[in-house]
Amino acid sequence: MHFFEIYTTCLVWIPDNEEVWQSAEITKDYRTGERVLHLRLEDGTELAYSVDPTALPPLRNPDILVGENDLTALSYLHDPAVLHNLKVRFVESKLIYTYSGIILVAMNPYKQLPIYGDAIIHAYSGQNMGDMDPHIFAVAEEAYKQMARNNKNQSIIVSGESGAGKTVSARYAMRYFAMVSKSSSNAHVEDKVLASNPITEAVGNAKTTRNDNSSRFGKYTEISFDRRHQIIGANMRTYLLEKSRVVFQSENERNYHIFYQLCASALQPEFKPLKLGSAEEFNYTRMGGSTVIEGVDDRADMMETRKTFTLLGLKEDFQMDVFKLLAAILHLGNVQIMAVGDDRSLISLEDKHLDIFCELLDLDSEPMAQWLCQRKIITSSETVIKPMTKLQALNARDALAKKIYSHLFDYIVERINQALQFTGKQHTFIGVLDIYGFETFDVNSFEQFCINYANEKLQQQFNLHVFKLEQEEYMKEDIPWTLIDFYDNQPAIDLIEAKMGILELLDEECLLPQGTDENWLQKLYNNFINKNPLFQKPRMSNTSFIIQHFADKVEYKCEGFLEKNRDTVYEVLIEILKSSKFHLCADFFKDNPAPISRFGSAIKVKPARPVVKAPNKQFRTTVGNKFRSSLYLLMETLNATTPHYVRCIKPNDEKMPFEFDSKRVAQQLRACGVLETIRISAQSYPSRWTYIEFFSRYSILMTQHELSLSDKKKVCRTVLQRLIQDPNQYQFGRTKIFFRAGQVAYLEKLRSDKLRQACIMIQKNVRGWLQRKKFLRVRQATIMIQQYFRGQRTVRQAITATALKQTWAAIVIQKYCRGYLVRKLCQLIHVAAVTIQAYTRGFLARKKYRKMLKEHKAIILQKYARAWLARRRFQNIRRFVLNIQLSYRVQRLQKKLEDQNKENHGLLEKLTSLASTHAHDLDTIQKLELELEKLTTQKRISEDKGKKYKDDKEQKISKLEKQAKELQEEKEVLQAKLQEKTEEMKGIIIKNWAALELRILEKNFQNQKQDYEKEIESLKEEIKTLSEEKIQLQHQIQQDLIIQDGLKMEAEQLTKQLQIIPELQKEIELLQAQKIDVEKQAQSQKRELREKMSEVAKQLLDSYDLEDVRSRLSTEDLEHLNEDGEIWFAYEGLKKATRVLESHFQSQKDIYEKEIEALNFKVEHLSQEINHLQKLFRKENDINDSIRLEVSRLTSENMVIPDLKQQISELQNQKMDLENHFQEQTAKMKGKMEGISDQLHHNLSKEGTPRRKLEAENEIYTKEKEKLIAPSQEIQGTNDHLKKQHENEIKRQEASRLAVENMELEEKLDMKDRMIKKLEDQIRTLTKTIEKANELHVPAAPKEYIGMMEYKKEDEGRIVQNLILDLKPRGVVVNMIPGLPAHILFMCVRYADYLNDADMLKSFMNIIINGIKQVIKEHIEDFEMVSFWLSNTYYFLNSLKQYSGEEEFMKHNTPRQNKNCLKHFDLSEYRQILSDLAIHIYHQFIIVMENNIQPMIVPGMLEYESLQGISGLKPTGFRKRSSSIDDTDAYTMTSILQQLSYFYSTMCQNGLDSELLKQAVKQLFFLIGAVTLNSLFLRKDMCSCRKGMQIRCNISYLEEWLKEKNLQNSTAKETLEPLSQAAWLLQVNKITDDDAKEICECCTSLSTVQIVKILNSYTPIDDFEKRVAPSFVRKVQAMLNNREDMPQLMLDTKYLFQVTFPFTPSPYALETIQIPSSFKLGFLTRV
Secondary structure, eight states, X not given: OOGGGGOSSOEEEEEETTTEEEEEEEOSXXXXXXXXXXXXXXXXXXXXXXXXTTBOOOBOOOGGGTTOSBGGGOSSOSHHHHHHHHHIIIIISOOOEEEETTEXXXXXXXXXXXXXXXXXXXXXXXXXXXXXXXXXXXXXXHHHHHHHHHOOXXXXXXXXXXXXXXXXXXXXXXXXXXXXXXXXXXXXXXXXXXXXXXXXXXXXXXOOSSXXXXXXXXXXXXXXXXXXXXXXXXXXXXXXXXXXXXXXXXXXXXXXXXXXXXXXXXXXXXXXXXXXOOGGGOHHHHTTSOOOOTTOOHHHHHHHHHHHHHHTXXXXXXXXXXXXXXXXXXXXXXXXXXXXXXXXXXXXXXXXXXXXXXXXXXXXXXXHHHHTTEEEEEOSSOEEEEEOOHHHHHHHHHHHHHHHHHHHHHHHHHHHHHHTOOSSOOOEEEXXXXXXXXXXXXXXXXXXXXXXXXXXXXXXXXXXXXXXXXXXXXXXXXXXXXXXXXXXXXXXXXXXXXXXXXXXXXXXXXXXXXXXXXXXXXXXXXXXXXTOTTEEOOTTOSSEEEEEOSSOEEEEEOTXXXXXXXOOOOHHHHHHHHTOSSHHHHHHTOSSOOOSSTTSSOOOOOOSSOOOOOSSHHHHTSHHHHHHHHXXXXXXXXXXXXXXXXXXXXXXXXXXXXXXXXXXXXXXXXXXXXXXXXXXXXXXXXXXXXXXXXXXXXXXXXXXXXXXXXXXXXXXXXXXXXXXOOGGGEEEOSSEEEEOTTHHHHHHHHHHHHHHHHHHHHHHHHHHHHHHHHHHHHHHHHHHHHHHHHHHHHHHHHOOHHHHHHHHHHHHHHHHHHHHHHHHHHHHHHHHHHHHHHHHHHHHHHHHHHHHHHHHHHHHHHHHHHHHXXXXXXXXXXXXXXXXXXXXXXXXXXXXXXXXXXXXXXXXXXXXXXXXXXXXHHHHHHHHHXXXXXXXXXXXXXXXXXXXXXXXXXXHHHHHHHHHHHHTTTOHHHHHHHHHHHHXXXXXXXXXXXXXXXXXXXXXXXXXXXXXXXXXXHHHHHHHHHHHOHXXXXXXXXXXXHHHHHHHHHHXXXXXXXXXXXXXXXXXXXXXXXXXXXXXXXHHHHHHHHHHHHHHHHHHHHHOOHHHHHHHSOHHHHHHHTTTOOHHHHHHHHHHHHHHHHHHHHHHHHHHHHHHHHHHHHHHTTTTOSTTHHHHHHHHHHHHHHHHHXXXXXXXXXXXXXXXXXXXXXXXXXXXXXXXXXXXXXXXXXXXXXHHHHHHHHHHHHTHHHHHHHHHHHHHXXXXXXXXXXXXXXXXXXXXHHHHHOSOHHHHHHHHHHHHHHHHXXXXXXXXXXXHHHHHHHHHHHHHHHHTTTSOXXXXXXXXXXXXXXXXGGGHHHHHIIIIISOOGGGTSTTSOTTHHHHHHHHHHHHHHHHTOHHHHHHHHHHHXXXXXXXXXXTTTOHHHHHHHHHHHHHHHHHHHHTSXXXXXXXXXXXXXXXXXXXXXXXXXXXXXXXXXXXXXXHXXXXXXXXXXXXXXXXXXXXXXXXXXSOOOOOOTTTOXXXXXXXXXXXXXXXXXXXXXXXXXXXHHTTOOHHHHHHHHHHHHHHHXXXXXXXXXXXXXXXXXXXXXHHHHHHHHHHHHHHHTTOGGGSHHHHTHHHHHHHHHHHSOOSSHHHHHHHHHHOOSSOHHHHHHHHHHOOOSSTTSOOOOHHHHXXXXXXXXTOOOOOOOSOOTTOOOOOOOOOOOOOSOGGGOOOOGGGOOTTOEEO
16 A cells, blocks of 8 residues: 555645644545645635645544544544644543653643542542543552552653643642552551642742742652552652742732732731731732732631641741741831932831841841941952942842742741651652743743753653653564654753853853853853854844754843852841841851751762862852752652653643643643654554454454454454555564554544445445335335226226116025025034034043043042052151151260269269278278388389499499599599599498488389489589589488488388288288179179060060050040140150160170279289379279279169069059040049049059058168169150150150159159159049040140250350351351341340349340451451341341330230340340441441452443444553453453352342342442443543443343342332433434433433533544534533532442341241251250
8 A cells, every 4th residue: 555545535634824733635636746735624615735745744533533542542643633632632522631652641621620539539549541531640540550569669740831730730649649548557647748738839839920820849749658558758859949939020920829828817816926918018929910819718728828737747836937937028028228329228227127027037127227238348358348229239138038938948848848757668659740841931031941951851851761661662562673763852951061061151150250141141152153053142132042942942031140040148148147036047047057858968960971070169059050960869860760741731821711722732742742752653653453452443354264263363464464565564563563654544444444335235225125115015006096996997887777687687596596505505514513413422421431430440549559658658757757866865865874974983982982981991901011012022123223223323433434534634633532532432322322222212203214314413413513512422421321211210110011911911802802793793783684674665565555545545635644744655755764774784884894994904003103002092992982882873773673663564554544444435424533543542552562662672772862863863864855856845845744753753752642643633634634525625835945045154255256256157057047146146145134134244245246346357358257247236136126125126026025025124225336336347248349349340341342243442552552362351241240149149148138138239239330430431432322332231231130139129220320321321312402402301310510521522433423512512511501410520439328227027936946066055055
């Protein structure tokens, strides 16, 4: 494709005097070599435009690319394209921010916009820079993110003309950092950092003709961060304060704001000592003629300034000192200087303002008045006092005022830095540079020279950085790098700062006493004219010079350069101020003031070229030199950081909102380097698309074969090679495709042509189909008309009299003929129908009969089959239930056995203590005997050991001698003495061997092997001690003798006891024989007991059929019998108790056999265990005691067996009586009663003998009465177990009562009396049963649990630990009632209330609340845990209400629930605490859900294409680059739905109340809608018709989800209404007045600001869509003016709907709640 081929029917840009560039359309294709372009301007004018064939006019970008967020996304990159794109965005879309590569271009709207709120900050936080619309917050977020990710310092460079918005932009950037990086401390450092802005603006900003709040100084604010990336402090550096503004202001300008704020507050009491007035009264504030700024309240600003002073910790004293100095400057400006002749001047000593000035600064007015009008000249020989003219005196006064204000400004900045200092270590920092941009005025002086010099340095740094980034991008994508030519402004910098440059010549001239501006200018002419092309001399002036800067030529007036560079005040005035008693003023003028900040000293500057060394101090302190030093320090800082650029642009000089002056904007774009960036980009490959973007956008240009390929990179390569023949026009990188300028526009043209052809084809076929359909409809109508017309004509022709008669005759004949035929046919049909019906009815009757017969047989078969199946099912169920009961009973019996073992051990200990008194003598004998045997054995062992010990001792002593020799080689004299003492020690050891042997034996009794080692160590110590001190050896010998005497005495005692040994041996043998007899007797008794038990059980089983008895008794009889005891249940209980006893005895036998074996083993090794002698004696006694206890226990249990037999026989007799009784009739009731009485007397006579036997046994075993409690308790426990397992609670309760009666029978030994009473009660029951035989029986209310959990106060911690802190939600929610932990906690609360223990209740409630708080704090991000405890807190709160006893909460309670209400305490205060806690948990619950789902919202709702094939990507420019072909990890709409389903299922599993669940879902849907809508407002690329369709589709998915979960009435759908209306607004027509009216009527949920924002941001995806006209937007805005809605743009995503906790009483009865074993709450007891 040749370049000239593009110039065919396209748009171009031509220069224009007014608008800089004008758009025109080529009306005739351009041919190569032609010098004329035929154009049509936008107003329709035809124009033949002369062109140079080598430099054709720049082409205009397609409309689809106009209005892009990034200027580098434009296909044609040149000045008119940039200017037009900015104009479209600013004027039509009302967007003030635009990217230009790495630069953020910020247009000053001169209007407050709702795009800086906290919601906007939260929207940009964490987002990639290209994901959202351009914004200052996006730049700040990028800097913050790179600092956190790379741990590298960052800088944000904000520059621009005065009034362009630099200060505001820097303020917003700092506000963003303060918001996103809030520190966790209470120091509020970020607030202090922000508070520094109002102060610096008050003392450094002023009203100019261009800006009402213009910064008159440069500022670099360094915000410091710690390792957690939180603000810890800040530091500020300032540059080139405009001091001349203090004493001079141009027309319509003001002095610094602080002066006017001070004058506006002059009447306040604290400011009266300053003696101020209005601003019109002072020369320094009224000079510009404008003392008031419209819309600004200076008094209110003063209050804000003082407030920020206080916030920074600057107290009232400091503030008043500052205000004193400021007031003094104002009064100094009002000092009147009178001329005395032509060469003298005078100040009156009565000058009021002079007196006030001196009073405020604590100075003497007379010398001040003198030296303001005179100067002192000091020469080498004399000092001359020279008077000054009035003009010179005025200049001296103004110089003094400027000097004071300059020092005050620096001092305030220093104090701000001190307030922002931090103690910790700075990890990283972000610097915000707010500095003046390139300036050129009609008259440019020293200030503009310094400003432009600084901008030259910044532009050089910027060019190098852009060049570096471009090179890195190419290297990253593996694209060959070619050197790009870019403007290097180093020559301009050298002209200013190099050796013999402008600044050095200026400093040199300042050194000369007679130096003047004219002499300095002449030196410049001599050095640079015709030698440096960047320096020029104006043609019409000899007092100016011109420098060619990077932005433009600037002419500087040399007048005042030397004076401003010197910035000197006469020394006499300085000395007067030094002598001031006002400490602040005196400190300003000290000889060696401290550096203003930590950056103020040790500045090392390395210029581009060598600079002449300063000859003296005065030279180094010039303003130019200091400014150059600080500028070098700034550049070093910026070069060490990663820079981010913000260029502020003034759209017009009239401060009109959204007015665009193309000339001024183009000038500023050139000055701030934006156009240079564009030029550098345009030289290489400016357009860059990722493969996925290219594939998605231009898939329409691909063939079917290309689309079928799976490798998208390969597809893109193939398509480009086919579409663009010149391979130099593009390059393939690793992740992107790079295009030359214009290639994207060419591709867009191909795409548009392809779409246009497709549209034409579709239109052709649709129009053909419509025309054919219309033709067929007309043809059909024509045929119908012709038919009727021809028929009518034929009728007219055929009607005659003969024809009518013939026709009538024919009709009559036809009538009769047809009637005959019809009748004949009807008769035939009737006969056939009757025949068919007869056969059919017979067939149906026979079929029905067969069917009935089959059904009858089938019913019979089903009856028998179902009966068989029912029986089998019943048998299976019964077997299953029996197995379960058996396993459960085995577990309970095992537990009972363990408890019984514990009780047995206790009884054994008691019996041991009782038998100890009887066997005391025997124990003494045994102990003596065993001691004697062991001593004898020990003696033999000790003799053997003694020999070994002697040998070992000798060896060890020899070793010790060797060691002693080695250690004392240097002490030869002492070595001989040591040997002698060693020999003496050997003799002593031999003599005292017996004593030592006994001593060693005693120590062996205490510690066996360890004592030997200690003895060796002690001997070593003794040898060393003997060598040093002889006295210690004598003391040791005495101790040995004492020990020997003691051992001898013990040996004599043992000898005396030897006589008792034979007797002890006999006793031991006797005890062993007794033990064997007892074991045999116990075994025989167990066998007999087992045999008797089996016989009893067999007799009971064979005596009667239990099922037969049950079948004979009616239900009512059974229920009445249950009132006093169920006979067969009693029998079953006793039978099972017998089985338990049998198994228990068997296990007891095994246990005792094992214990006996263990004890025998221990007895055999008693002689070997010396240290455990006393313990083995006790164990031997325990063995004997346990044997005796077992014998007594078995004997007592054998005694119980006759009792059991007697009870069983009685029960059998009662059963027979009852059977006979029920066989009699009602009429013979009286006889039956008498028979039952006779039977009872008969039973009493039979049972007399067993009763006497029991009484005799009672007398014999009175002492063993307590031992009978254990078997009776075991029977009771068994019956209790049966009671719990039975399905009918009434029967369980009666079985328990029977067990209690058995226990009382055994304890009181009065069984027969109680049996008589029981039988009498049963007789009365039977009587009542017969009387009410035909009446409905209501069973008696059984005793049940009362819904409490008994616990001890010391168990509170365990309850909280197990039930709250350690409980896992997933283990609770399965197969359990909702809020089970809450119900258990409330049952414990009821118990405390039942005890009427206020302290216990208060303690428990507090520990519950603290436990819930702790578990929420520990799992603050765990959704399942927070959801679980939200549900349980809600249930616990409802339980406190439900059982509070208040009528409003008891309406839905059952009578049983009302009985469970709290009795003694009112817990309404705790209900309020729990309610607050529940609200807190709910808010945390919402936060956790929002944190989980928020990252999915924008990718799923906005970016994901749920409707495939209707979206299209556009170029994204430099900012947004995909790193891979497919983003497989991106969230989709399915991800959102899955997350919602997870939330819903978890809430349902945790039993969350349905109303709370609906409120949570509503909150989530509001978040989804708000985040999506906010992102839509901030993403212009998403505001298209197709994206509206995608959003509407996604909303429908959410609505379907609500319907699926049955949450339609949760009002969640209504929260999506703003988003739904926004999607509709993107799709609706936006052209006519009716469209505007419809938009106003339908978009009721959107505010005016939001509607206008969407309309302004609407972006067509292709050429077939049209932009929204600004006139249409204004029309809609006018229609919406009457609306009263909030002016804010963004929705508050942090907004929380008010949560309500509905009272829902629990349907679960507390009595039925049981604690699962997994809760580990076995220490709680149900009451």
